[in-house]
Amino acid sequence: MANDLFVFIETNPDGTAKNAGLELLNPGAGLAREQGGALAAVVIGCNVDTAVQSAGRYGAEKIYVIDGPEYRQYTTDAYVNAMCRLLEEERPSTVLIGATPNGRDMGPRISCRLKTGLTADCTQLAIDPETKKVVWTRPAFGGNLMANILCPEHLPQIGTVRPGVFKKAERQEPFNVQILPKDIHISPAEIRTQVLEFITEAAGELVDLEGAEIIVSGGRGLGCAEGFALIQQLADVLGGTVGASRAAVDAGWISHAHQVGQTGKTVGPKLYIACGISGAIQHAAGMSSSKTIVAINRDPEAPIFHIADYGIVGDLHAVIPVLVEEIKKLKN
Amino acid sequence: MDYTGYIITEEQKDIRDMVNEFATRQIMPRAAEFDVKGELDWESYNKACEMGLLCPDIPEQYGGSGMDAMTSSIIRGDAGLGLTLSGNGLGIKPIMLAGNEQQKQRVADIILSDKPGRDPRWPQKRFGFAAFALTEPDAGSDAGACRTTAEKAGDEYILNGRKCFITNAPYADIFTVIATIDRSLGYKGLTMFLVDAHAEGVSIGKHEDKMGIRQSATSDIILENVHVPAGNRIGAEGQGFPMAMKTLEQGRAAIGSACCGVMRAAYETAIKYAQERTTMGKPIYKNQGILFKLADMQIAIETTRQFGLYVAALVDAKDPQASVLGPIAKTYASDALQKVVTEAVQILGGYGYMRDYPVEKLMRDAKIFQIFEGTNEIQRMIIGNNGIKANRIKN
C-alpha cells in the first residue's frame, strides 16, 4: 500500500530475528501512524516462523514473509532481488533497514536499482509536518555535524538506521496481524557470491564490542602496552569488554579488533569508561551514543570531558587501581 | 641536477616531507623501545630500505635512485635510523670513488638486493650491508699507525689484523678494509680492499654496548689469514690513505644534516613542552629564560642546516672548497648539537632526565657526533692547519 512503512527484519541462520530489525518496529510504528499507513515487517530467511512471531510481538501489523533455503545465509544477490521485487509489487512509502553490515550492503543496491534515495546510518527519524516525508537525521564528519535529509520526489524513501539507537517496544501479544507469504525465489546461478566458510574468532580473540553493555577503553595515556593490563582489571571487575583508541592500536599495544572510533567499531554500551583517551573526534564518533560516559584523563582540558557524564581529572595509573579496589568492595 | 645554490627544490622538499612523515609515524614511536634494548628496529629499517632510503646516492645505473648528496643529507637529517643506513654508504664509498666498474656493480647488487633469509645470522635482515673498516685499537685518529697487514701472495693478498668500533660490522656482507702492504712505508703503504664478510678467517668481535645511537651495531672485525683476490683491491697499492680521507670528507656534510635531525627532534619536544607545562599560573615559555633557550636552539638548527646544505652542494659540484669547509661543518654541527640537546633536557627539567621523555635519549645520542668520523679535536687540527696554509706569511 502506498502509505505503508516497511521494516526489514534480518534473520539468523536458525530462523530467529536479529535485534536490529525488531528495534526499528518501535520508531516505525510512530512514523507509519503519522503517514497514515500500516507498519509492515519484511522477514527474509529460512524457516523463519520464530522471526515472524517476534515481528508480531514487537508491533508489526503486516508481515511479509520471504522464506527459502537460498536465504539461510545472507547474499547480496538473493536479498536485493527479494527486496526489490517486493517493493516494486507493494510500493510502500518508506523502508527502514538496520545499518548492520548486511543492511548497509543491500541498502544501496536496492535504492540504486529502484532509482530512489537512501540515507545511511540514521540516528533520528521524524516526519516533516508539511510534506509528510521522513526527515532522516544522520551524523557526518565523524559525528561532528548532523544533517537532516529529505527524499522529496522519489519513492520509496529508504534509510538505514544505526543499531542500538532505538530500543525495542514492549513485547505484546500479537493482535490481528496479517501474515503475507511471498513466493519470491532466485535460482542458485543468479547468486554470484559463494560463502565458502564462516570463521569465528578464536576464544580470547573475539571482541564483541558492539554487543557489550560495559566497555573500558584505553588510549595513548596508558603509555605502553602493559597499561592494558590495568584496563583489563577494571573491565574484569565490571564484567566489561576492553576497547581502545586508534592511538593505542597504532602504537601496537593492542589489536585492531578492540578499536573504537571512526576506523574502528561504533558502540553504544550502557557504560563507557575512557582511560587516557583525549577524546579526539575520531574516537568520539564511535562511542558518543553510549548511555553513560566516564572519562579519566590527567589533562582537564581534554575534549573527552565535554562528552563525559563523569570526568575524573587525574593520573589513570593511580586512579584505576583504586577504582578496581572500591568496585570489588562494592560487589562484595 | 636541477638545483641552484643550496636552496632546496620543490622536489627535494617533497622528499624531505615524505621522510619526515616516515620518521614520525614509523621510526619515532618505536625508538625508545629499541634504544633500551640496544637493537636495530629491523621492521623500520627494512621499510626505509623499501622506500629507497638505503644509499640513495648509488648512481642510477647501478640500480639506486640516483639521488644527489644534498638530498641524501636531508634524508639523513630526518631519519632516526640514519647511522645504520649511512654506515652502508660509508662502507661502499671508497668503491664508488675509486673502484672499477665490476666492483661498483658488485656492491650495488649487494646493497640493493632484497633476498629474505639470505643471512642465517640475522633472520630479519632483508637488504645488504656494508661497513667501512678503518679504525684500529691503536690507530684511531692516526690512521698511519695502521697495523693490519696485506701480504701479496700470487694473485691474492693475505690480510691479518683487527679493526675496532666498526659500524654495521655484525650485519655486513662486505667490508672496505684499509691495510698496509709495508709498515715501513707509513701512509704510503696503506691500501684499500673489498673483503667478503663471509670469507674464511673473518670474524666479528663482541657487540659494543654504547651510550647512545644504540640501534646502530658496533663491533670489532678480526682478520686471520684472510685470502683476498687481487681483483678486490680498490684502486692502486698505496692509494688507501687519500681514498679514506676522501671518503670521510664526503661523509662530513651528511654529519651536519644528521646533527640537524637530532636537534630538530629535541627542539620539537622542548617547544611543545614549554607551551604545555605551566608553573605559577603561566606556560613556562612566557619566562624569558626559557624563551631565549628556545630561540638559541632555533638559531643553532638553522645555521647548522644552512651550512650543511652549502657544503653538500659544494660536494655535489666537486668544488675543492668542500674539503676546507667540511671539517668546519662537522665540528660546528656537532658542537651546536650538544648545546641544543642539553638545553632541551633543561627545559623539561626533571622530566627531561627521565627515560619516559625522549630528550634524555637524544642527549646520549648526540655525544658520538663529536667523536666519530674524525674527532672534533682532529677536525680543529685540520681546520687550523688549512688556515695556516692559506695565510702563510713569507719569511
Place this chain on the structure above:
Amino acid sequence: MNILVCAKQVPDTTEIRIDPVKHTLIRDGVPSILNPFDSYALEMALRIRDSVGGRVTVLSMGPAQAKNMLRECLSVGADKAWLCTDRVFGGSDTLATSFILSSAVKALEEREGKFDLILCGKQAIDGDTAQVGPEIAEHLGYPQVTYAVEIAAGDGSVTVKREAENGWEQILVKTPCLITATKPAFDLRFPTLKGKMNARKAEIPHLTNEELHLDVSRTGLKGSPTKVKSTFTPPVKEGGVIIQEDSDEQSARRAVAQLSTAHII
C-alpha cells in the same frame, strides 16, 4: 589482474574542531587527505599486483585539487590516475555520484581495457555513507563483496575475507566484481623515493562531461533524490560532573561513590 581503485580526497576529520561559541565546524586549515578506507583498498590492490602482476589504476571524482591525493596514490605505486571533474558533477548525492563514476569506469575501460576488479573504501570519512561502492556495482551490474579485510586473487575469481558481525566469511566471487575495503591488519605502504619523483612528473588526465556525455538531469543536485534540508552540530552534553579531589585516590573513591549512587555500577 587489471584493478581499478576508486579514491576520494576528504578533509582529515581528526583535525576538525568545533567552534565552542558558534557550535559550527572549523574547517579552516584542515588538511585534505586520501580517505583512509580508500588507502586500504589501494594497499590491497597493490598487494594483488605484487603477487600476480597486473596494473593498478586510481579514479577519483572531485575538484582539481584532488590531484594532490592522486599523486600520493601514484607515489606508493599506482600505475595511473584519472580525475573525473566537471562543474555539472558538483552537489551529487550517492546515487548521482555512483552514476557518474560507473560511467567513468566504462569510459576508462574503452581506453585501458576491462577491469577485473574494482576496489573502493567501505566509506568516506566525511560522508560516512558506505553507499557509493555498492551503487557503482549496481550500475555496472557487477557482484559485490563489502567489508573486505583480505583479497586473494585466483583464476577468473577472487576469494575475499569479509568482516561479518561476529567473525569473517570467506567469499568466492567471479571477476569482474566490486569489493569495498574496511580496515585490514595493515596500512598503506610508505611511498618510495622513485615513486615520489615519478608521481611529481606524472600526467593526471581529466575526465569531464565532454568525454562522458552524461545526461545532466542525472548528475549534480538535479540527479540527486536525497536533499540536505539542514545541518546542525550535535548538542553539547550538559551536566557532566568533573571530579578532581586533592589526590587521585580520593577522586577515584568519590567517582565510585557517585556511580554507585546513580546505579550505574
